[in-house]
Amino acid sequence: MNLELLEKLKQITPEEQQILDGCGGIEKGRYTDQADFTIVSKKMLEKGKLVDIRTHTRFIEFPRHKHDYIEIIYMCSGKTVHWINGETKVVLEAGDLLFLNQHAFHAIEAADWGDIAINFIVLPEFFDVAYAMLEGENPLRNFIVNALCQNTGQADYLHFMVADILPVQNLIENLIWALWENSDSVGKILSTTMGLLFLNLLHYTDKIVQNCENQRENKLVMAALRLIEEDYQNANLTDLAKQMEEPLYSYSRIIRKKTGAAFKELLLRKRMDKAEQLLIETRLSVSDIILAVGYDNTSYFYRVFRERYGMSPREYRERRTENVKTTFTE
Numbered sequence: 001m002n003l004e005l006l007e008k009l010k011q012i013t014p015e016e017q018q019i020l021d022g023c024g025g026i027e028k029g030r031y032t033d034q035a036d037f038t039i040v041s042k043k044m045l046e047k048g049k050l051v052d053i054r055t056h057t058r059f060i061e062f063p064r065h066k067h068d069y070i071e072i073i074y075m076c077s078g079k080t081v082h083w084i085n086g087e088t089k090v091v092l093e094a095g096d097l098l099f100l101n102q103h104a105f106h107a108i109e110a111a112d113w114g115d116i117a118i119n120f121i122v123l124p125e126f127f128d129v130a131y132a133m134l135e136g137e138n139p140l141r142n143f144i145v146n147a148l149c150q151n152t153g154q155a156d157y158l159h160f161m162v163a164d165i166l167p168v169q170n171l172i173e174n175l176i177w178a179l180w181e182n183s184d185s186v187g188k189i190l191s192t193t194m195g196l197l198f199l200n201l202l203h204y205t206d207k208i209v210q211n212c213e214n215q216r217e218n219k220l221v222m223a224a225l226r227l228i229e230e231d232y233q234n235a236n237l238t239d240l241a242k243q244m245e246e247p248l249y250s251y252s253r254i255i256r257k258k259t260g261a262a263f264k265e266l267l268l269r270k271r272m273d274k275a276e277q278l279l280i281e282t283r284l285s286v287s288d289i290i291l292a293v294g295y296d297n298t299s300y301f302y303r304v305f306r307e308r309y310g311m312s313p314r315e316y317r318e319r320r321t322e323n324v325k326t327t328f329t330e
Helices: 003-010 014-020 124-132 139-149 166-181 186-207 215-230 237-244 248-259 263-281 286-292 298-309 313-329
Strands: 051-055 062-067 070-077 079-084 088-093 097-100 106-108 116-122 157-160
Touching: 003 070, 003 116, 003 166, 051 166, 070 079, 070 088, 088 157, 116 124, 124 186, 139 186, 139 215, 139 248, 139 263, 157 186, 166 186, 186 215, 215 237, 215 248, 215 263, 237 248, 248 263, 263 286, 263 298, 263 313, 286 298, 286 313, 298 313
Parallel strands: none
Antiparallel strands: 051 116, 062 106, 070 097, 070 116, 079 088, 079 106, 097 157
């Protein structure tokens, strides 16, 4: 991490100074007005803000609590020890990211001088803003975010061990700088940077350490969704099942249970979305687009495209082109 930024983050906060002066422990009133110690966003965010940061309070154990927002913890230096729901121990090392579910209880052992962690306070709707500025539907992204927002027991936390992934580290540092400076134009910078961070993290779901009843199932689903995103032309569940050492029938059942759709349907959606994009944004022939999205059966492609869009690919392209011309002439 940039040394200038790290020096800023190391500065003793007023709360930490009180702790060092022996004036008591964590003041719950700073964080909540609720009896069960739910840290509330209205205490942590200025009105109208969807995201902000604070340095983690050192020199004292932070007691068991939960949040009414998604918390993302980034370990700048040193390490911190976290207990999730009173039983799961997670050690964050420098460069690690910890995404905490809104409904998970969380306690942190006392951190020392050099243990610098940043807490991102993120309202779920902030992700909607970030995604709107980037690409469209992404089942893998949706699966991860839903797991962090919903009280389903699917994911109490996601621990990304990404210290060696330079693009991820750079994006996190950019987020911290932007929030620290708090300029008037920071909104679009934050939305775009957070969106880019998520897009990068989606390529590294193999770096996730997760401990919950459904850890194995979640890992299998994320591997399938990542395959669809990264290699939709050739994605094959049979080959992936062999690679993941999971019976094909079982793998298919898990994907449907977790996503509400079969692997074949998820792959079809991705291919149709890509075909639509190529029809609108390129001059490729329909036959070339069919090959580009992974089909060699032209008749099948035409049938499923018409079922989805109610017209042929050629008609769809002509109609969208005409709509664009009309928009520019009005």
